[in-house]
Amino acid sequence: MGGRRALIILYLAYSATCMDQLNIRFEWRQLDYQFTSPEARQQAIDNKNFIPKNNIPMGIEIFEEKLFLTVPRWRSGVPASLNYVNLKDNSTTSPKLMPYPSWAAHATGLDGKPPEIISPFRVRADRCGRLWVLDNGKIGNLETSPTKYPPSIIVYDLKTDNLLRKYVIPADQVKEESGFVNIVIEDTDCQKTYAYAGDVGKAGIVVYSWDRNESWRISHHFFYPDPFACDFNVKGLNFSWTDAIFGMGISGPNSDGYSTLYFHPMASYNEFKVSTEYLRNVTVAENNFEAFQQLGTRGPNSQSSVSFLDQKTGVLFYSLVNLNAVACWKTSNREYLMKNQGRIYMNDETMVYPTDIKVDYNDNLWILSNKLPIWMYTDLNENEVNFRVFSAPVLEAISHTACDVTPRSDILDKFNRFGNKVKNVTNNIVSKLKPNSAVTCSSTSIGMLVLLSWFAFLVSN
Ligand SMILES: *[C@@H]1O[C@H](CO)[C@@H](O)[C@H](O)[C@H]1NC(C)=O
Ligand SMILES: *[C@@H]1O[C@H](CO)[C@@H](O)[C@H](O)[C@H]1NC(C)=O
Ligand SMILES: *[C@@H]1O[C@H](CO)[C@@H](O)[C@H](O)[C@H]1NC(C)=O
Ligand SMILES: *[C@@H]1O[C@H](CO)[C@@H](O)[C@H](O)[C@H]1NC(C)=O
Ligand SMILES: *[C@@H]1O[C@H](CO)[C@@H](O)[C@H](O)[C@H]1NC(C)=O
Numbered sequence: 001m002g003g004r005r006a007l008i009i010l011y012l013a014y015s016a017t018c019m020d021q022l023n024i025r026f027e028w029r030q031l032d033y034q035f036t037s038p039e040a041r042q043q044a045i046d047n048k049n050f051i052p053k054n055n056i057p058m059g060i061e062i063f064e065e066k067l068f069l070t071v072p073r074w075r076s077g078v079p080a081s082l083n084y085v086n087l088k089d090n091s092t093t094s095p096k097l098m099p100y101p102s103w104a105a106h107a108t109g110l111d112g113k114p115p116e117i118i119s120p121f122r123v124r125a126d127r128c129g130r131l132w133v134l135d136n137g138k139i140g141n142l143e144t145s146p147t148k149y150p151p152s153i154i155v156y157d158l159k160t161d162n163l164l165r166k167y168v169i170p171a172d173q174v175k176e177e178s179g180f181v182n183i184v185i186e187d188t189d190c191q192k193t194y195a196y197a198g199d200v201g202k203a204g205i206v207v208y209s210w211d212r213n214e215s216w217r218i219s220h221h222f223f224y225p226d227p228f229a230c231d232f233n234v235k236g237l238n239f240s241w242t243d244a245i246f247g248m249g250i251s252g253p254n255s256d257g258y259s260t261l262y263f264h265p266m267a268s269y270n271e272f273k274v275s276t277e278y279l280r281n282v283t284v285a286e287n288n289f290e291a292f293q294q295l296g297t298r299g300p301n302s303q304s305s306v307s308f309l310d311q312k313t314g315v316l317f318y319s320l321v322n323l324n325a326v327a328c329w330k331t332s333n334r335e336y337l338m339k340n341q342g343r344i345y346m347n348d349e350t351m352v353y354p355t356d357i358k359v360d361y362n363d364n365l366w367i368l369s370n371k372l373p374i375w376m377y378t379d380l381n382e383n384e385v386n387f388r389v390f391s392a393p394v395l396e397a398i399s400h401t402a403c404d405v406t407p408r409s410d411i412l413d414k415f416n417r418f419g420n421k422v423k424n425v426t427n428n429i430v431s432k433l434k435p436n437s438a439v440t441c442s443s444t445s446i447g448m449l450v451l452l453s454w455f456a457f458l459v460s461n
Helices: 007-014 038-046 282-287 372-377 394-398 407-417 419-432 443-459
Strands: 023-028 059-063 066-070 082-086 120-125 130-135 152-157 163-168 180-186 194-199 204-209 214-218 231-234 237-240 245-250 260-265 270-275 293-297 307-310 315-320 325-330 341-346 354-359 364-369 387-393
Touching (some): 059 120, 059 354, 059 364, 130 180, 130 194, 194 245, 214 282, 231 372, 245 315, 260 307, 307 354, 315 354, 325 354, 364 394
Parallel strands (some): 120 180
Antiparallel strands (some): 023 387, 059 066, 120 130, 130 152, 152 163, 180 194, 194 204, 260 270, 270 293, 307 315, 315 325, 325 341, 354 364, 364 387
16 A cells, blocks of 8 residues: 555654754864874875865764764875864864874875775774774775775774774675675673674675684675665765665673674665674574564665664664664564654754764764765865764653653553554643653644654554
């Protein structure tokens, strides 16, 4: 009956905007760096080591007072591809980036030796105080003659900023089309830690064991792009992307000690999951095809790039690139249904291409948006804000959404489970809902949401 067709849009559009409770913490028209002196900056501009318009922030991470920002070397003129800004310095909302761990780590040797860090897209600070940098290894891959170095996993000690390890991914685990851009860390045990690096170019996951200092490559058809989900439309720009496995979110340990990895290809409308038991050993993975499971689908136009699982609340946050939105799903829900998807933020100006999502160790949600398709296919307007970092406490961000973890939302969920009774009890629910102090949602908008939940539930069945 085609009821599913525009479901995710319907859902998000009618979720009241009063739920969009993120603050813009930083914003930039163009990125600039904290060079050692004004002369050094001018020199970098003169010799084209710094071409401001070629610098776009792709990944964020937060650890203590540092907000990390990656700037991949997609084009030339990127002086440092991993940087940070000091969260304690609130003298400006457009701070200059400081290279991490140093300028030296980003410098090409006089002998032409590549820098220690070449071109990371996303990084992850684990709970053991290590920063994991997934280095894609490519320089200028949007230009005519790219340079390719082997991708690697680089790990720093966040207390001392010392390099702990640089592990080059073995050649037999890297394919011609490979692109390593997303990484999640299973850090239940700080010694027996596993890193999962997604290969967006050639569908696969490279698993690295910190303990054994070795890696292996896992394949599965669920990692592949869906040929019917490759068309994107962002701010009127149409383009085709065939990106494979992209968004990954990892749970805390289950009762058997393994975590669950939630994942989706970017060119896809589906969400999948697998226990890390099946990723930690190639033979076990190959013999247990069915251990990889489809959770459900979000419907057309719902392609998602990054995702992040907040282990405390069990909420999986994910981007919706065509909708300029970030949404969520509570992993404690048994079903991945439309009515269980919550809207975190949607905005056609400020949330154009949400490119990274993280939750820090103080339970704050962080989102970076960067207008990537516009930067890639046309030009950014340097007179307007192009890059934004949003933030809010997780509990505020999910409050009054389907991902709310307070008892209030349990009421909603309970009634939703009885589908056809929802309409009858709507007024009842509305009268029971007490908007929390941080928001001023009108009860009509919540009533509207409940009605739509019910409607969507019916058409999706
Ligand atoms: C910076 O932030 C701190 C804490 O958030 C606040 O106390 C202080 O007033 C702020 N300073 C400025 C200049 O805004
Ligand atoms: C890890 O293995 C690589 C070779 O794959 C080796 O070069 C490196 O020294 C090893 N690191 C440690 C800490 O054992
Ligand atoms: C872009 O795609 C949309 C549908 O996805 C279509 O309606 C529109 O005509 C396309 N625009 C161009 C310029 O091709
Ligand atoms: C992987 O699993 C197989 C089959 O259970 C087992 O024989 C093998 O020793 C395991 N390999 C590693 C490296 O643990
Ligand atoms: C709706 O509620 C009314 C009274 O509150 C009751 O009479 C009616 O049977 C209910 N309808 C359904 C479908 O539960």
